Amino acid sequence: MPGKKILIVDADVASRNFVARKLLEQNFEVIQCGSGKEGLIYAWRDHPDLIIVDPVMADLKGEEIAIKLKQDPRTTNVPLIALSGDQSHLRLKSCLDAGFNEYIIKSGQAVATLNETINRLFGITEEIMKQGGLLIIFLSAKGGTGTSSLCANFAMNISQHQPEMRVAVLDFVLPIGSIAPIVGYQGGQNIVTVTDMSPDDTTPEFFRHELPHMNIWRFNLLAGSPDPESSNQLKVGRIWDIVTAVKASYDYVLIDIGRSLSKITLPLIQHADIVTLVVGTDISTVSLTKTLWDYLKSKGVHSDALYTILNRAVGLEGLSKVDAESMLGITVNKSIPYLGTNFAFANSHHQPFSLKFPKDTASIIFQDTAKEMSALAQKLRSG
Ligand SMILES: Nc1ncnc2c1ncn2[C@@H]1O[C@H](COP(=O)(O)OP(=O)(O)O)[C@@H](O)[C@H]1O
Ligand SMILES: [Mg+2]
Structure with missing residues (x-):
């Protein structure tokens, strides 16, 4: 704890x-x-x-x-x-x-x-952890698999689909966060400055009012560490309190931990409503993902909470869904096709993919995925 x-x-x-x-x-x-x-x-x-x-x-x-x-x-x-x-x-x-x-x-x-x-x-107790917003963690075994891009875009779609819900995105990727550059946030607040505050000040109220709202992205953001030096200053002991306080103020809390699996992030994964595993299509990434998943299983993460996305981030080549499933020994919930340079283009314009390319089939896949994820999280929470 x-x-x-x-x-x-x-x-x-x-x-x-x-x-x-x-x-x-x-x-x-x-x-x-x-x-x-x-x-x-x-x-x-x-x-x-x-x-x-x-x-x-x-x-x-x-x-x-x-x-x-x-x-x-x-x-x-x-x-x-x-x-x-x-x-x-x-x-x-x-x-x-x-x-x-x-x-x-x-x-x-x-x-x-x-x-x-x-x-x-x-x-x-499990009871306490089950209170507050639904916690959805995004992680991968390797960088460059699309974890941050998907986290930001699914958060946007979850919020668009349920406008009455409050959605927060927290960037816990160390040593440098990457959600801020995707959504175009340039403010000075981030995970390092917030963990530096007195515990008396980082209340649910604080997060409700002081996390900046990312307008077209429809969520509030706690940006990641701006550079490796700041990340060394991060007061990791505060992370748990902060997540609990954010959960008390938002209906959905999506956390990008990228490939930063550690002592700090493991308890979050263990208590998440949904663990979204983003997998690339090359053999080495799939095999690293298998190692990661075997480890998480050994730490009590249940496959019911697992949502696996096969993301063809680097090109058309690579393993099929069936190949990946048989290597991983788990079901792939969604496959995302290769989007050429469009995804990087939308990111560099700080725009959600589905606003920039509303007619692209991927926009529909994003919407479906967001709906499916929130339905699954709600179903698991209600037991
Ligand atoms: N399905 C895809 N098709 C094309 N490009 C993609 C796809 N998924 C991700 N990308 C691109 O891959 C790059 C890395 O994505 P990013 O989200 O930063 O990965 P990670 O967070 O896992 O390191 C970005 O430029 C992104 O736009
Ligand atoms: Mg990332």
Whole structure:
């Protein structure tokens, strides 16, 4: 769960580092210290969202720490977990009485129990993820397959087909975003400047009013990183909060992650309503896509949520739909023909393809695809 800070207070360095590593793997921000007194200082100074304390410590007992934290307005509402080597029932009771929310015994099961407990205390349940706008992720195994062009154009078609719906497009491609040049956005706001803002300011209201509207594109845009240097400054821990806030203000949230699959983007893919996989028609791209899809499957992404597009971006040659399907082992939902230089032409004029070439059959394919995608997302959401 990116965007949440956890403080670990434990005198046992090995145990502390072990827990810290497990939490870092889940994109939590972790701070740690080895004594009770430091624990109190860190808790009041660094505003953690959750505190894990080993109650067996030399300077202050866990129970004393819990009482102090619960009495102080800065930490009275912060969830407290005791992670303890003491298996006695007496200790468990005295810790819970002192204000710990949970008591977990250090054992082989501890990490699993800890994860489950943290998620529960943070209220991160499937229920929560199912709230807010429909999340549609666009990704590919290779650059140049048409992911950004299709993301922008489908967003436009979804919005045109359902004018009452609010549609946002977020560009998370690192190190340089590419939606802004397609839609002709030149403003200074982007994913890097927004993640730099205080969490108190990046509210659903902020995104509702401050994401620029791209007029003929009919969606609001959070532009991508303008250059690699800015992308190095990106506060990745904020991404999760930002997506949640945007989801709270829009009916559809389309995110272009291009080929930037990473620790940061994986949780988004895992919680997406639809994962749109854009595949090129050459053998090497299809085979890379197979590797990508096998990985996503191993991470719990379900093929029900998968929407596969075979896009003939580079020319007439290449694999057929049937060939691609048999190589990938999945159904291709839509094939997009080679559009010659028209697509690049529409992009360079910052115009949606279907406005520039309304009579082209591809415009009809785009409309159909947008309808199909939104229907699928709604159907999956309603269970
Ligand atoms: N079906 C297509 N026919 C012709 N050109 C295409 C097609 N799909 C994409 N393109 C062109 O390919 C180029 C790369 O597309 P882009 O969306 O930037 O890919 P990606 O985001 O995957 O790197 C663009 O110039 C785009 O116009
Ligand atoms: Mg791109």
